[in-house]
Amino acid sequence: MVHEFLARYSEDVGREAVRRFLGRRVREWLDFKLCAAALILTGYLGWLIYIGDRSWWVGLLAATIVLIPCIVLAVYAAHWHNTVGRIRRMQVPMARFTLDETQIAVASELGSATFPWPLIVEVWEFPEIWLLLFRRITSSRCPPMAFPPRPWNSSAQR
Numbered sequence: 001m002v003h004e005f006l007a008r009y010s011e012d013v014g015r016e017a018v019r020r021f022l023g024r025r026v027r028e029w030l031d032f033k034l035c036a037a038a039l040i041l042t043g044y045l046g047w048l049i050y051i052g053d054r055s056w057w058v059g060l061l062a063a064t065i066v067l068i069p070c071i072v073l074a075v076y077a078a079h080w081h082n083t084v085g086r087i088r089r090m091q092v093p094m095a096r097f098t099l100d101e102t103q104i105a106v107a108s109e110l111g112s113a114t115f116p117w118p119l120i121v122e123v124w125e126f127p128e129i130w131l132l133l134f135r136r137i138t139s140s141r142c143p144p145m146a147f148p149p150r151p152w153n154s155s156a157q158r
Contacts, residue, residue, distance in 0.1 A: 002100045009093040014083040016128045022076050024124065041065060086110060104132075 042065055048058050087093050095108040105114040115134060124131040 002098060004096060004098045007095045007097060009087045009090070009095070011084050011087060013129060014087045015080065016126075017131060018076065018079045018083050020124070020126050020129060021131055022072075022079060026072060038065070038068075 041061065045058065045061050045065060048061070090109055092109065095106050098105040098107075103114050103116045104120070106112065119134050120132055122131075122133040124133065
């Protein structure tokens, strides 16, 4: 059985998709041990500065502590630019999704793609957006109101 529906996009949808995707990935990466280690290193850096140590080790430690959030912000900016940029390039920010027993197809004015269901690794459902993850890094964004509930649920179970 084939199911077709339209997804309407906006900059808010794109921004929310990037925020949800990176937020979840960062939370997966930042487990308790890593956060505890970062807090201990920050405390150690503060103590070194307090006692007047100005060695290269203090500079390296400070640069590392500052660099990590900068990298996260740079990754966010790149994902945001890519996602929102795609939405801005569309005259009509809509995509047609076609689901059948073997594959999911997506088509918009920017192009089209067809993926067999086994390539979809995960489906992250949030109230504002659903993310279809094809690989560890790649995802497709779709507003949930675009999906008809019954066809999506039956297809997603595969």
